[in-house]
Amino acid sequence: MENYICCIHGRIKAPRNSLAPEACQLMLCKKLFSNHLFLGIEDNLIEFSEAMRTVAKALRRAAEGKASAQAEAAEWKRKFELERARNLQLEQKGNKICAKLQNCWARASPDNAMGIIRLFLQCLVCWDIWKEQSGGVSEVLPSGVSNGDFYNERADNSADQPVLLNQTCEQSEVCCGENGICSHEVLRDGDPDSGLDVVQNRFMRKVITTDQRKHDIVSFEKGNITAAERSSKQISLKWESQPQTVLILTKPNSPSVRILCAEMVRWLKDHKELNIVVEPRVRVELLTDSMYYNFVQTWKDDKEVLLLHEKVDLVVTLGGDGTVLWAASMFKGPVPPLVPFSLDSEHYKETLDSILRGPVSITLRHRLQCHVIREAAKNEYETEEPILVLNEVTIDRGISSFLTNLECYCDNSFVTCVQGDGLILSTTSGSTAYSLAAGGSMVHPQVPGILFTPICPHSLSFRPLILPEHTTLRVQVPFNSRSHAWASFDGKDRKMLAPGDALVCSMAPWPVATACQGDSTSDFLRSIHEGLHWNLRKTQSFDGPRDT
Ligand SMILES: NC(=O)c1ccc[n+]([C@@H]2O[C@H](COP(=O)([O-])OP(=O)(O)OC[C@H]3O[C@@H](n4cnc5c(N)ncnc54)[C@H](O)[C@@H]3O)[C@@H](O)[C@H]2O)c1
Numbered sequence: 001m002e003n004y005i006c007c008i009h010g011r012i013k014a015p016r017n018s019l020a021p022e023a024c025q026l027m028l029c030k031k032l033f034s035n036h037l038f039l040g041i042e043d044n045l046i047e048f049s050e051a052m053r054t055v056a057k058a059l060r061r062a063a064e065g066k067a068s069a070q071a072e073a074a075e076w077k078r079k080f081e082l083e084r085a086r087n088l089q090l091e092q093k094g095n096k097i098c099a100k101l102q103n104c105w106a107r108a109s110p111d112n113a114m115g116i117i118r119l120f121l122q123c124l125v126c127w128d129i130w131k132e133q134s135g136g137v138s139e140v141l142p143s144g145v146s147n148g149d150f151y152n153e154r155a156d157n158s159a160d161q162p163v164l165l166n167q168t169c170e171q172s173e174v175c176c177g178e179n180g181i182c183s184h185e186v187l188r189d190g191d192p193d194s195g196l197d198v199v200q201n202r203f204m205r206k207v208i209t210t211d212q213r214k215h216d217i218v219s220f221e222k223g224n225i226t227a228a229e230r231s232s233k234q235i236s237l238k239w240e241s242q243p244q245t246v247l248i249l250t251k252p253n254s255p256s257v258r259i260l261c262a263e264m265v266r267w268l269k270d271h272k273e274l275n276i277v278v279e280p281r282v283r284v285e286l287l288t289d290s291m292y293y294n295f296v297q298t299w300k301d302d303k304e305v306l307l308l309h310e311k312v313d314l315v316v317t318l319g320g321d322g323t324v325l326w327a328a329s330m331f332k333g334p335v336p337p338l339v340p341f342s343l344d345s346e347h348y349k350e351t352l353d354s355i356l357r358g359p360v361s362i363t364l365r366h367r368l369q370c371h372v373i374r375e376a377a378k379n380e381y382e383t384e385e386p387i388l389v390l391n392e393v394t395i396d397r398g399i400s401s402f403l404t405n406l407e408c409y410c411d412n413s414f415v416t417c418v419q420g421d422g423l424i425l426s427t428t429s430g431s432t433a434y435s436l437a438a439g440g441s442m443v444h445p446q447v448p449g450i451l452f453t454p455i456c457p458h459s460l461s462f463r464p465l466i467l468p469e470h471t472t473l474r475v476q477v478p479f480n481s482r483s484h485a486w487a488s489f490d491g492k493d494r495k496m497l498a499p500g501d502a503l504v505c506s507m508a509p510w511p512v513a514t515a516c517q518g519d520s521t522s523d524f525l526r527s528i529h530e531g532l533h534w535n536l537r538k539t540q541s542f543d544g545p546r547d548t
């Protein structure tokens with residue numbers, strides 16, 4: 001039977017079988033016009049809908065073009081910033097060397113000849129390394145002294161010398177062995193030419209930002225293509241020099257954490273003679289307990305927080321997963337190795353003792369680097385500061401009750417339009433958190449990849465994806481979106497995304513090395529068993545029907 005809509009007092013009401021507005025209009029036309037006239041209108045409608053389809057196609061192509069241009073601009077900006085930071089570092093190093101040489105010259109006298117020669121040789125080593133880093137000029141070594149002698153000299157003085165960050169890969173092999181990394185490598189900057197790249201090439205085959213860096217060449221010998229090493233090996237960390245400073249971060253408002261913290265600080269000071277740094281709030285709490293804690297250091301402002309990685313050798317967290325996320329969020333670049341302690345840590349002394357001795361089994365956890373790109377920005381370079389997440393970035397509908405509509409691109413190819421409550425882009429470490437609750441898979445943190453998990457998609461066929469770690473993802477709020485979307489980072493720091501705004505997300509160059517209790521696999525399995533009660537089921541009873 002045909003369905004007609006009725007028009008009462010100028011308002012159109014849908015009959016019992018609800019019809020879409022377009023269908024309602026069509027029915028109305030049918031009722032009002034003769035068959036002949038209607039057929040004409042139908043032709044026009046077909047033509048119109050074809051035209052609309054062509055326009056939609058063109059719009060999508062334009063959006064793809066724009067996505068590609070913006071992603072490329074963001075990559076170039078990042079590259080430019082890394083280059084600038086590197087140049088600045090080199091300039092500072094150069095200035096230091098000049099100052100040392102000047103000092104050397106000023107103090108020259110027959111009485112301190114040996115001291116001066118020693119200082120001069122040290123300067124030459126620095127100079128040599130600096131030159132190599134700043135452009136690979138051929139080596140200038142004083143005659144009769146081999147390169148090895150210089151490094152030996154450096155090693156002899158290692159206790160009172162700062163770590164030379166540009167130690168070569170071969171040297172690291174010597175000091176750390178096959179599957180180890182040195183503590184200084186964890187703390188390196190993400191400069192593509194710096195040591196982190198060495199770590200990543202060796203352990204993760206992490207391919208960084210530019211398209212060029214996204215490609216790896218593998219050899220095909222005897223029918224085998226060798227796989228990336230990183231995911232197949234347990235990584236150990238060795239201390240290059242004994243750790244001297246420990247940062248302790250604690251979950252707030254917890255009396256048991258407060259007691260544990262005070263006890264640990266005392267033990268680390270009395271038995272290990274370490275410098276202790278805590279948050280300003282914690283220092284106040286410790287001093288309220290006793291003036292004994294006066295030696296504990298803290299910081300005054302955010303600028304000092306930004307430089308913490310240069311000062312701290314080890315981070316200890318007292319709390320749960322949220323405290324680990326908090327700790328990671330304090331480091332916008334390199335992160336010192338992190339030791340998470342839960343509140344029931346009775347054996348913290350033994351654990352810390354063994355960690356301070358090293359080597360430490362670690363899980364190298366990737367972070368995602370997220371850029372918000374505003375439609376209203378005057379140019380592509382006007383992006384906001386990147387945000388690093390250890391678990392995930394979520395783009396959802398916030399307080400809006402409308403369906404979110406998010407256009408997703410992967411390396412500039414259109415992936416899909418997410419229509420639902422939102423989307424989670426998660427690291428593998430975060431796979432056991434929000435992404436899991438939204439139906440994503442649980443992934444071992446050492447498996448490289450980015451999880452693409454929808455939240456309540458309004459579709460019968462949307463399944464979560466896991467994408468390779470080298471991809472750049474872009475989530476755009478379409479211009480015709482009915483509402484804003486909201487991005488949140490590890491469950492915090494909500495940012496509104498207006499129509500036209502986008503979030504670009506790729507793997508960050510600075511992972512978080514967390515100390516394992518056993519190794520990364522046994523730790524992962526323990527956490528899903530104990531933390532999530534994974535696959536816990538009453539054991540099947542012995543009696544009952546059997547196969548005959
Ligand atoms: N529906 C959900 O499951 C849901 C909703 C919002 C946020 N979250 C998660 O909460 C995280 C923030 O944690 P928080 O402690 O600051 O907030 P919170 O205090 O709200 O705790 C959230 C819970 O998630 C757990 N958790 C966090 N990271 C985890 C991980 N990697 N693996 C297993 N469990 C994990 C925490 O232990 C805690 O029980 C977000 O990154 C997000 O993953 C989950």
Ligand SMILES: Nc1ncnc2c1ncn2[C@@H]1O[C@H](COP(=O)(O)OP(=O)(O)OP(=O)(O)O)[C@@H](O)[C@H]1O
Pocket residue numbers: 249250251252279319320321322323324325326
């Ligand atoms: N040092 C800190 N400063 C401010 N907030 C913090 C700090 N450490 C943890 N938090 C916040 O406190 C909350 C709870 O922390 P955490 O997850 O470590 O505790 P928890 O006992 O494991 O919690 P839950 O019972 O939810 O599992 C988190 O939201 C976290 O971001």
